[in-house]
Amino acid sequence: MNDLQPRSAITRAVVLRCSLARLIANLYAQATPAVRGRLLSVLLRPVGPLALVAIAAGGFARLLPPTRWQGVQVRGEDTEHFNAQQVADLVHYVEQKSPELLWQLPQLVGDSRLWFGTVTGALLLLALQKLQAPRAPR
Numbered sequence: 177m178n179d180l181q182p183r184s185a186i187t188r189a190v191v192l193r194c195s196l197a198r199l200i201a202n203l204y205a206q207a208t209p210a211v212r213g214r215l216l217s218v219l220l221r222p223v224g225p226l227a228l229v230a231i232a233a234g235g236f237a238r239l240l241p242p243t244r245w246q247g248v249q250v251r252g253e254d255t256e257h258f259n260a261q262q263v264a265d266l267v268h269y270v271e272q273k274s275p276e277l278l279w280q281l282p283q284l285v286g287d288s289r290l291w292f293g294t295v296t297g298a299l300l301l302l303a304l305q306k307l308q309a310p311r312a313p314r
Contacts, residue, residue, distance in 0.1 A: 196278070196300070197264040199300040203297055204263045209252050209256070212255035213255050216258070217248070218284045219267065222274040223273075227269060231265050232258075235262040238257060
C-alpha cells in the first residue's frame, strides 16, 4: 500500500503538468491577438536562440532576429503563425527551464478578463495555485 502512494503522487503531478500545458495552449487559442502577444513574450523570456529553433519542431524559428541575439521580440502579426500545440510544446520547455515563470504568468500577462472571464483561465489559475502550494511532509 505504501508503494502506491508515491506512484499516485507522481501520477497526479504528471497529469497536472500535462494539463497545465494544455490549459495554457487553450488559453492562447481563446485570447485576443494582443493578449497572445503578451503571453508569448512572457513564455519566450527564458528561451535562447538554439531552443527557439528546437521547440515545436522549429515552429518558433521565425522569431529569430536577423541581427545579433538580444532576446525574442513578438509582434502582433507573429501570433497568427503559432497554434495551440506549438504553445503547449513551448510551455513544456519553460516548465523545465524556468517553472517559476509559469507561476507568475497571471501577473505578467495581466488582463483579468482572460483569467476570470473564461473557464480555461479560471482552471489555469487553480492549476497554478495547486503547483505552487507547499507540499506537506508525509
